Amino acid sequence: MGAADLVRRRGVSLNIYALHVELSRESNPEYRAMCDLGESVSCSKVFTSRWGRGFGLVQFFVAKDSALNQPNSVLGIIFYSLQMCLGLSLSKKAAICLVLSSWVSVAGSLYLASILAFVLGDFCMVCVSTYIVNFALLFTNLKRRRAIEGMKEKAG
Template identity: 70%
Template sequence: MSSSKSSNGVPKWERWARVMLCALGLILSVYALHVELSKENDPNYRAMCDLAESVSCSKVFTSRWGRGFGLVQLFAEKDSLLNQPNSILGILFYTLQLGLGQMVSVTAAHFLVMASWLSVAGSLYLAAILVLVLGDFCMVCVSTYIINFALMYINLKRRTGLSGKQKKKTR
């Protein structure tokens, strides 16, 4: 008979969903980095996600906002080590979500939620840039935004569940 919870008390659906979302996020982030670097090295490079003039991921990734959220350039040089592609931040974020998601503690759950809030805020900011400034639709970008919101949901469920268990123990 199979249990709905794994040996560490985390629901199996959560573990499965986290692994799938983080794997997909990592694949999309690595692809975004590949597209950006390929386009920078070869201006004639055409990515699979470049479907039309207004549906172009390479246009987005190579824009000012494709590095450091377009904000790092305000206080550092464009070629500064601080001004990394957003896809590098995505790789770090999804790796962190996957790793910390294996830890079952209230502290890890709080950190996962805080990181998710940052990713959702970044997603909303970049979505606004996408629509209002660039006038573009980036399938890779929108897919990562959806993943970020889904991870937020999972992380909030985890934190709520662990906080509830902790309160029961202190009674």
Template identity: 85%
Template sequence: MAMPKWERIARIFLCVLGLFLSVYALHVELSRERNPDYRAMCDLGESVSCSKVFTSRWGRGFGLVQLFVAKDSPLNQPNSVLGLMFYTLQIGLGLSLSKKAVMLLVSSSWVSVAGSLYLAYILAFVLGDFCMVCVSTYIINFALLFTNLRRRTAIEGMKEKAE
């Protein structure tokens, strides 16, 4: 079974965009740590500020890792680093048509969507902020879940036809 062209294009587009946004988020966070007066392109106002979000407690390890390790622990990485790993994993696994790869694609997508919902809640109800970069990554994560579920359905359909 060959991967449909739409899926390959969608996956590459979504993952490259996700990687770009993750690199940008990491740049903003590191720039803001070095210079507290740094103003990112995505900082449009008091309640529309991505740098405020990225440098908040929830910008590293989802705000949860520091409950178990020190705030400056190597385990407490910026969420953008997790995004880089996730989108790289999605591209790499997306090249394989194996059932195990599909299972990992779908399960990692569900984890990313759960993380997106959690962070969207934090963004709206705890920080009271709007972060265009964050919301864009949430949309990408939902789109990747949709893409991965479609692949799983296609592979299951191929299996049924073979039997």
């Protein structure tokens, strides 16, 4: 198992926990997550905010309670799972898809980090950990792509 696999698994784990926190908070408003350390350090506050679903953008196109307006954690679980599946391939196309989707995840992380800091004024340990995972995944996917291209050049 390589570094990219570990990073992807960490991403899935973080997003499963985020989904657990969000669902627990929705069913019990008194629920206090391990990552809720204070008024301005609260992951459940962030996950249940409007930006916790569809990046706060999907609700402009569909109803707020639409099946298309999923929690960001569900999107993250799908993203990291697809990354794991694509990571099984040694093809150049898969490597390029991994890198491109990693760039998209980094852009999403920068967007959500700015919302976290400047709009919500909160610190979310799970969110920041996910942003770090996305940057690490980009780094490992870029490194992997270079290695695959090097293997193809030597073979060809």
